[in-house]
Amino acid sequence: xxxxxxxPSSTDSHSATHEASNPPLAVSLVVPVxxxxxxxxxxxxxxxxxxxxxSLTFECIFVIDGGDxxxxxxxxxxxxxxxxxxxxxxxxxxxxxxxxxxxxxxxxGDVIITVPPYFQTVPEGIEQVLKRLDEGNDLVxxxxxxxxxxxxxxxxxxxxxxxxxxxxGQSLSDLGSGLxxxxxxxxxxxxxxxxLHRFLPLLAYQKGFRIAEVEIPQHTADSQHRVYRPGVYxxxxxxxxxxxxxxxxxxxxxxxxxxxGSGLFAVGFCVSxxxxxxxxxxxxxxxxxxxxILGVLLMVLGVQVGSIGLLGEIIIFTHxxxxxxxxxxxxxx
Amino acid sequence: MRKRIELSVVVPIYNEEESTPVLCEAILxxxxxxxxxxxxxxxxxxxxxxxxxxxxxxxxxxSNIRVIQFxxxxxxxxxxxxxxRAARGKYVVSMDGDLQNDPADIPKILHTLExxxxxxxxxxxxxxxxxxxxxxxxxxxxxxxxxITRVPIHDNGCSLKGYRRSVVxxxxxxxxxxxxxxxxxxxxxxxxxxxxxxxxxxxxGSSKYGISRAWRVFLDLFVVSLIVxxxxxxxxxFGKFGLVALLxxxxxxxxFLAYNISGIVLPSVxxxxxxxxxxxxxxxxxGEMILATGDYRPGQMVRDxxxxxxxxxxxSLHE
Numbered sequence: 001x002x003x004x005x006x007x008p009s010s011t012d013s014h015s016a017t018h019e020a021s022n023p024p025l026a027v028s029l030v031v032p033v034x035x036x037x038x039x040x041x042x043x044x045x046x047x048x049x050x051x052x053x054x055s056l057t058f059e060c061i062f063v064i065d066g067g068d069x070x071x072x073x074x075x076x077x078x079x080x081x082x083x084x085x086x087x088x089x090x091x092x093x094x095x096x097x098x099x100x101x102x103x104x105x106x107x108x109g110d111v112i113i114t115v116p117p118y119f120q121t122v123p124e125g126i127e128q129v130l131k132r133l134d135e136g137n138d139l140v141x142x143x144x145x146x147x148x149x150x151x152x153x154x155x156x157x158x159x160x161x162x163x164x165x166x167x168x169g170q171s172l173s174d175l176g177s178g179l180x181x182x183x184x185x186x187x188x189x190x191x192x193x194x195x196l197h198r199f200l201p202l203l204a205y206q207k208g209f210r211i212a213e214v215e216i217p218q219h220t221a222d223s224q225h226r227v228y229r230p231g232v233y234x235x236x237x238x239x240x241x242x243x244x245x246x247x248x249x250x251x252x253x254x255x256x257x258x259x260x261g262s263g264l265f266a267v268g269f270c271v272s273x274x275x276x277x278x279x280x281x282x283x284x285x286x287x288x289x290x291x292x293i294l295g296v297l298l299m300v301l302g303v304q305v306g307s308i309g310l311l312g313e314i315i316i317f318t319h320x321x322x323x324x325x326x327x328x329x330x331x332x333x
Numbered sequence: 334m335r336k337r338i339e340l341s342v343v344v345p346i347y348n349e350e351e352s353t354p355v356l357c358e359a360i361l362x363x364x365x366x367x368x369x370x371x372x373x374x375x376x377x378x379x380x381x382x383x384x385x386x387x388x389x390x391x392x393x394x395x396s397n398i399r400v401i402q403f404x405x406x407x408x409x410x411x412x413x414x415x416x417x418r419a420a421r422g423k424y425v426v427s428m429d430g431d432l433q434n435d436p437a438d439i440p441k442i443l444h445t446l447e448x449x450x451x452x453x454x455x456x457x458x459x460x461x462x463x464x465x466x467x468x469x470x471x472x473x474x475x476x477x478x479x480x481i482t483r484v485p486i487h488d489n490g491c492s493l494k495g496y497r498r499s500v501v502x503x504x505x506x507x508x509x510x511x512x513x514x515x516x517x518x519x520x521x522x523x524x525x526x527x528x529x530x531x532x533x534x535x536x537x538g539s540s541k542y543g544i545s546r547a548w549r550v551f552l553d554l555f556v557v558s559l560i561v562x563x564x565x566x567x568x569x570x571f572g573k574f575g576l577v578a579l580l581x582x583x584x585x586x587x588x589f590l591a592y593n594i595s596g597i598v599l600p601s602v603x604x605x606x607x608x609x610x611x612x613x614x615x616x617x618x619x620g621e622m623i624l625a626t627g628d629y630r631p632g633q634m635v636r637d638x639x640x641x642x643x644x645x646x647x648x649s650l651h652e
Binding site for chain 1: 379388389392399400401402403404405407411412414415419502503505506507508552556559560563564567571574578594596598601602605606608609612613616619620623624626627628629
């Protein structure tokens, strides 16, 4: 067992030494311990016994957000005879994305499986996920189905995913399901931060990886009623907007800003033109119409927004040769 | 020691398993007759048919065939960009993977490049495509591209083009901008020539283009021409519009003073225009800073030894 003192700046050197010293591994099990960690021992035994049964070589990586001492004690007491164990406490609460990113950096396996620290789906699901990965997919995500939890949970999940799919053109149905399997390049090429782990399949799609979704029955322990504070919903929506912007417009800022800018300008222009017409027909004098201020303001705003989009284009244009928008599967030199 | 490669042929391929071997034979035949060190780079743009296997076989069979395999379909512009990045030749020729371009035109392009041109564009004068859905829209588009970018090329959409290495390495290729390569390369100061090339009927597969892209091409054209014009001297370009806004503001203010109009509407409008002036000037300065830190310099290719002639009148053309 290895306990690695985590310091975000020193991750590179650690991963380098570990990859060099360990024999080749088939699977790295990455467990981001962020919430609901009371069952963690049972989770460990359930998953490792299945991987044992499949006779795979594997390692377990626990990344403990905030380095909770109680969880650390439980994990350090685990028998390390089954597989190499890496326990990584994070010195501060960084969230699930950071925990996963750190886990990915330490992972030495050809296949990386992420598992939540509690029973979200039935443990046997890991076999199905691995099977789908072998069928030529680069990333396999799971959908908790059939579900055992409250109808309200299902409704909000459904609504959120409808929105996601409409905005991105994908067909995903359970971004919150923590069981995923991916080939090494997926974990190493995608950089996770903030709350981006939720959108891992979208980021992987953008990098050109093949993605599949499998249905895994939800575990009965995952049936709690989930109603969040309004702030959580708002944050989720903002995250989604960020991802959509990254997804669609980063390389085309003028499309985004130009659309908004020209809309504003058009409205402003119509208002001003109408007032000018009235003035010319002698209906009223311009100085009596405060609406003119609004009209001109909208035109000015339109120009400002549009010109910022253009500046964005100039940034990309002058740096385009450093950009690599495509991803190469293989280069036969 | 490795021979220095003279010619790189870059061919983006998407779902062309039947025509690829035929095309490859044809290109090999032409290149061998040229008697210069060459390489052929195929870019498989995420094909869904047997193209990747066909290309892999060709790579194993011939030592000077290189193959880049994309993870998914990224479009022709990015496929070309990847090919250009990998190209090692002094001259680079790009062409379509659908056999409609004739590899027999390669020597002609190479010859023209050797005369000192930076870019040589093919012109499918006798185009073998459907009249209404392809030829007429293309004619209109080319006229428009010529007018707006001030580089009057007959056939921007022709993939059969030749470039000097320094031009290719300079071109910022992203989004859908491969149609505007001539326009973009003049910004760098490249000298452009146009030659008539052969165009053949499609013998395998189906065309991947449709009239539906017209709108996108139009939008891209607008964006490219704005970029090309504004990025040469951002401070001047933005400043020009800042000046217009300043004059508008002064005008409003003068009317207000001259006619002794009561009310605050006109002065308010004037101040808004002044604010816009400030905004535009600031953006212009920011643009200059971006240009200074970026790796694109207008006129870079001139310094690389390709002289531009008559840049103001557009490119110099000959047939």
